[in-house]
Amino acid sequence: MLMTFMPLEWTQFPLATVGEISESVVFSALLISATVIFLTSQIWAETCAWLRLPPVLGQLIGGLLLGVSALKILVFAEGDAAINPAVISLIQQTTEADAEIALTAYSHQLIAISEGAANLGVVALLFLIGLESDFESLLKVGPQAAIVATAGVVLPLVGGTVGLITLFGTPLLPAIFGGAALTATSIGITAKVLKDLGQLQSTEGQIIIGAAVLDDLLGILILALVVSLVKEGSINVAGLGWLLLSTAIFVGSVVLLRSPVAQAFTALNSWLRSENSLLISGIVFALMMAAIANALHLEAILGAFAAGIMLSGTAQRQQLLERFEPIAGILAPIFFIVVGAKTDLSVLNPANPDSATGLGMAACLIVIAVLGKGVASYLMPRAGELNRLAIGIGMVPRGEVGLVFVGIGSAIGMSEELTAAIILMVVVTTLVAPLLLRWTLPAANAPAPITQVPLSGN
Amino acid sequence: MLMTFMPLEWTQFPLATVGEISESVVFSALLISATVIFLTSQIWAETCAWLRLPPVLGQLIGGLLLGVSALKILVFAEGDAAINPAVISLIQQTTEADAEIALTAYSHQLIAISEGAANLGVVALLFLIGLESDFESLLKVGPQAAIVATAGVVLPLVGGTVGLITLFGTPLLPAIFGGAALTATSIGITAKVLKDLGQLQSTEGQIIIGAAVLDDLLGILILALVVSLVKEGSINVAGLGWLLLSTAIFVGSVVLLRSPVAQAFTALNSWLRSENSLLISGIVFALMMAAIANALHLEAILGAFAAGIMLSGTAQRQQLLERFEPIAGILAPIFFIVVGAKTDLSVLNPANPDSATGLGMAACLIVIAVLGKGVASYLMPRAGELNRLAIGIGMVPRGEVGLVFVGIGSAIGMSEELTAAIILMVVVTTLVAPLLLRWTLPAANAPAPITQVPLSGN
Numbered sequence: 001m002l003m004t005f006m007p008l009e010w011t012q013f014p015l016a017t018v019g020e021i022s023e024s025v026v027f028s029a030l031l032i033s034a035t036v037i038f039l040t041s042q043i044w045a046e047t048c049a050w051l052r053l054p055p056v057l058g059q060l061i062g063g064l065l066l067g068v069s070a071l072k073i074l075v076f077a078e079g080d081a082a083i084n085p086a087v088i089s090l091i092q093q094t095t096e097a098d099a100e101i102a103l104t105a106y107s108h109q110l111i112a113i114s115e116g117a118a119n120l121g122v123v124a125l126l127f128l129i130g131l132e133s134d135f136e137s138l139l140k141v142g143p144q145a146a147i148v149a150t151a152g153v154v155l156p157l158v159g160g161t162v163g164l165i166t167l168f169g170t171p172l173l174p175a176i177f178g179g180a181a182l183t184a185t186s187i188g189i190t191a192k193v194l195k196d197l198g199q200l201q202s203t204e205g206q207i208i209i210g211a212a213v214l215d216d217l218l219g220i221l222i223l224a225l226v227v228s229l230v231k232e233g234s235i236n237v238a239g240l241g242w243l244l245l246s247t248a249i250f251v252g253s254v255v256l257l258r259s260p261v262a263q264a265f266t267a268l269n270s271w272l273r274s275e276n277s278l279l280i281s282g283i284v285f286a287l288m289m290a291a292i293a294n295a296l297h298l299e300a301i302l303g304a305f306a307a308g309i310m311l312s313g314t315a316q317r318q319q320l321l322e323r324f325e326p327i328a329g330i331l332a333p334i335f336f337i338v339v340g341a342k343t344d345l346s347v348l349n350p351a352n353p354d355s356a357t358g359l360g361m362a363a364c365l366i367v368i369a370v371l372g373k374g375v376a377s378y379l380m381p382r383a384g385e386l387n388r389l390a391i392g393i394g395m396v397p398r399g400e401v402g403l404v405f406v407g408i409g410s411a412i413g414m415s416e417e418l419t420a421a422i423i424l425m426v427v428v429t430t431l432v433a434p435l436l437l438r439w440t441l442p443a444a445n446a447p448a449p450i451t452q453v454p455l456s457g458n
Numbered sequence: 459m460l461m462t463f464m465p466l467e468w469t470q471f472p473l474a475t476v477g478e479i480s481e482s483v484v485f486s487a488l489l490i491s492a493t494v495i496f497l498t499s500q501i502w503a504e505t506c507a508w509l510r511l512p513p514v515l516g517q518l519i520g521g522l523l524l525g526v527s528a529l530k531i532l533v534f535a536e537g538d539a540a541i542n543p544a545v546i547s548l549i550q551q552t553t554e555a556d557a558e559i560a561l562t563a564y565s566h567q568l569i570a571i572s573e574g575a576a577n578l579g580v581v582a583l584l585f586l587i588g589l590e591s592d593f594e595s596l597l598k599v600g601p602q603a604a605i606v607a608t609a610g611v612v613l614p615l616v617g618g619t620v621g622l623i624t625l626f627g628t629p630l631l632p633a634i635f636g637g638a639a640l641t642a643t644s645i646g647i648t649a650k651v652l653k654d655l656g657q658l659q660s661t662e663g664q665i666i667i668g669a670a671v672l673d674d675l676l677g678i679l680i681l682a683l684v685v686s687l688v689k690e691g692s693i694n695v696a697g698l699g700w701l702l703l704s705t706a707i708f709v710g711s712v713v714l715l716r717s718p719v720a721q722a723f724t725a726l727n728s729w730l731r732s733e734n735s736l737l738i739s740g741i742v743f744a745l746m747m748a749a750i751a752n753a754l755h756l757e758a759i760l761g762a763f764a765a766g767i768m769l770s771g772t773a774q775r776q777q778l779l780e781r782f783e784p785i786a787g788i789l790a791p792i793f794f795i796v797v798g799a800k801t802d803l804s805v806l807n808p809a810n811p812d813s814a815t816g817l818g819m820a821a822c823l824i825v826i827a828v829l830g831k832g833v834a835s836y837l838m839p840r841a842g843e844l845n846r847l848a849i850g851i852g853m854v855p856r857g858e859v860g861l862v863f864v865g866i867g868s869a870i871g872m873s874e875e876l877t878a879a880i881i882l883m884v885v886v887t888t889l890v891a892p893l894l895l896r897w898t899l900p901a902a903n904a905p906a907p908i909t910q911v912p913l914s915g916n
Contacts, residue, residue, distance in 0.1 A: 094753035116570030
């Protein structure tokens with residue numbers, strides 16, 4: 001999965017000259033935004049728990065309600081005018097600050113949420129999922145995951161490109177771009193749904209995670225390829241070669257170094273004696289691996305996932321899981337709420353004639369997005385009694401991935417219809433996949449052994 | 459304790475027009491800043507653990523090293539020119555972003571750290587300390603704590619004012635301001651040190667916490683009084699009356715509603731069934747109480763402490779502690795690192811003749827600050843075998859509290875010497891008190907029963 005959201009327009013943030021802000025205004029903005037996020041997360045997670053749906057679906061819907069499409073409480077990269085004035089007024093009432101200062105303090109918290117907390121949330125989630133993964137099982141399902149991933153990238157790419165050209169007369173390059181936007185699975189959303197269903201350790205779950213990771217690596221390569229094609233009119237062979245090489249080196253290093261790194265971490269932590277040293281050394285390792293992956297032009301969250309995989313071999317894995325789980329448990333929902341809040345549902349409005357072409361294109365892209373991943377799982381050999389449908393559906397959510405393409409595509413002149421269609425495809429696949437997955441892959445009766453923290457009483 | 463830092467100068471942050479920032483630059487800035495903070499926290503906590511010193515001291519020193527006084531990696535409210543260019547260059551090298559974009563992305567992370575994470579850290583810390591507190595013991599030591607608090611406010615206020623007038627010829631109003639800056643104890647620092655020493659549940663620990671809370675309430679009233687005196691030349695009786703009334707209502711409500719709120723929370727959480735519902739409902743309650751206290755012009759962290767006190771009566775207290783401890787464990791160090799990073803040690807430079815008067819005033823203020831609190835504990839009746847020296851020293855650290863006065867004082871025209879002297883007094887009392895407390899109040903052999911989480915293996 002590619003983690004880039006739409007590039008933010010800093011110019012629209014009201015961050016220029018505003019004199020001084022007292023700490024009480026900062027606290028007011030902080031406490032209001034944090035309360036709204038956690039309360040929304042809790043209410044929707046609870047609703048989903050009663051309806052036996054994955055909480056992540058509720059967090060996405062909660063985010064949609066808080067975001068640019070509805071209440072406009074969490075508005076990122078949309079300019080001050082778009083923020084719900086009731087929030088600013090509440091900050092003013094509790095602090096007697098003037099409107100400009102209240103707005104600035106609140107905008108700062110929006111930056112902290114979208115750039116700090118949400119990104120740390122997805123890093124924490126992928127680290128936790130890596131930590132919970134069974135490395136041997138992941139290796140065992142490797143070949144099958146590779147087939148699902150490759151077919152699940154090629155089919156939507158070709159299908160999307162051909163579909164856009166034949167049905168809508170889209171020129172070749174934008175059509176390739178649209179097809180490429182269909183390729184990569186949102187590992188964050190899929191993995192969270194699997195975790196909620198207690199299916200992360202099942203063979204199906206392991207294939208989905210393995211394929212989603214490979215799929216993400218393929219997606220990164222395709223993005224580099226398409227961008228160099230669109231921007232330079234030709235493929236930058238040297239750049240792609242470097243990307244391929246660094247990907248291979250990164251993946252190879254993780255596999256080869258897993259065992260020695262785990263041993264070194266175990267030894268380090270039997271020597272460290274400060275409070276929380278296990279937890280913080282784990283976090284530092286995850287952050288450093290994420291930084292390395294990011295610096296190699298891979299994705300930060302792939303690095304965090306790799307860190308989790310590597311530390312899943314330590315003697316302190318169980319303690320690390322127990323300490324880290326509450327942290328991921330409060331950070332990850334922020335990520336999903338932010339994803340929901342950034343999604344602009346106004347492109348969905350069928351009453352608006354401007355969205356007609358976009359809706360047609362979107363319908364086409366959605367069908368290809370779902371079918372492409374669905375068919376991919378049926379190309380897998382020796383699947384025995386595996387639930388192929390569930391594997392296919394597990395690969396469906398595109399999440400933020402498609403939004404990367406939207407961001408880059410807009411920057412290089414993609415049509416508005418295609419942009420809207422890709423956004424709609426992302427919204428539909430992201431919202432529908434958790435529902436379908438819940439239906440094809442019922443919750444395991446007993447929670448997976450590792451995710452069950454004994455002290456958790458609720 | 460008053461939580462306001464020096465008001466930040468937004469104008470100096472490079473937050474104006476800079477086009478677009480890709481998510482990879484955001485991640486680079488996020489991962490670099492987070493790694494630096496957690497690694498520093500861990501290294502210093504470990505060093506302190508080996509030297510048998512409280513980790514908070516290490517975090518303050520780590521913050522000093524990262525901050526404006528030394529490495530300039532964490533520079534808040536100082537403008538872009540002050541940020542260590544190596545950080546910006548590292549972001550550029552890992553992302554190929556241009557310098558302006560790298561600087562903007564990093565500045566955004568600095569905002570997220572100082573306004574988001576650090577403030578949530580101190581809220582989390584006080585909530586945890588409230589949750590760990592023994593309400594009955596706190597009530598029992600109430601009268602003694604009240605004497606320590608009142609004497610510990612009056613003595614430094616009078617001593618500081620008289621000292622500044624007689625020794626340095628400071629005019630009356632600034633002298634009162636300087637004296638008032640000596641009044642309130644930094645509850646965050648003191649409580650963390652007590653917790654690290656396993657002394658939070660001892661009678662001495664309970665008296666210190668109780669006195670620090672009362673002291674904070676008195677400090678808030680004195681600040682309001684002094685500001686209205688300095689600004690308007692007279693005391694705003696109506697405003698002070700409202701502040702007194704709201705303080706009384708808030709404290710009274712907490713004491714009266716503790717038991718019914720705890721019962722309601724217990725009932726709610728036996729009904730809620732979503733993942734992490736106990737943890738998140740606790741966090742939402744703490745955030746709401748902090749927001750209420752902030753809106754009443756008390757301190758946000760007093761609200762969080764009150765929330766902890768109230769929830770310490772729930773049936774799920776132990777589970778809540780176990781789930782919440784790792785969260786406070788990673789957030790609170792961020793707060794102490796930020797406090798250290800914001801402290802400008804350049805006012806300490808004895809080689810600079812400009813700091814001579816400031817140093818003299820500072821020496822005077824430090825002596826009065828330490829003696830004032832020290833003597834206060836000896837005024838306590840019926841102390842029996844209590845360690846009066848430890849109680850006095852526990853009240854010494856002024857932490858951020860003095861910085862509030864610096865911020866407000868500068869805004870209303872306090873002299874540069876007095877400003878520097880107050881900063882120096884804050885630095886010395888904050889750094890020295892943990893050391894002295896460690897010496898007068900040796901670590902309990904067995905950690906306090908509540909703070910010891912059984913699953914914590916490190």
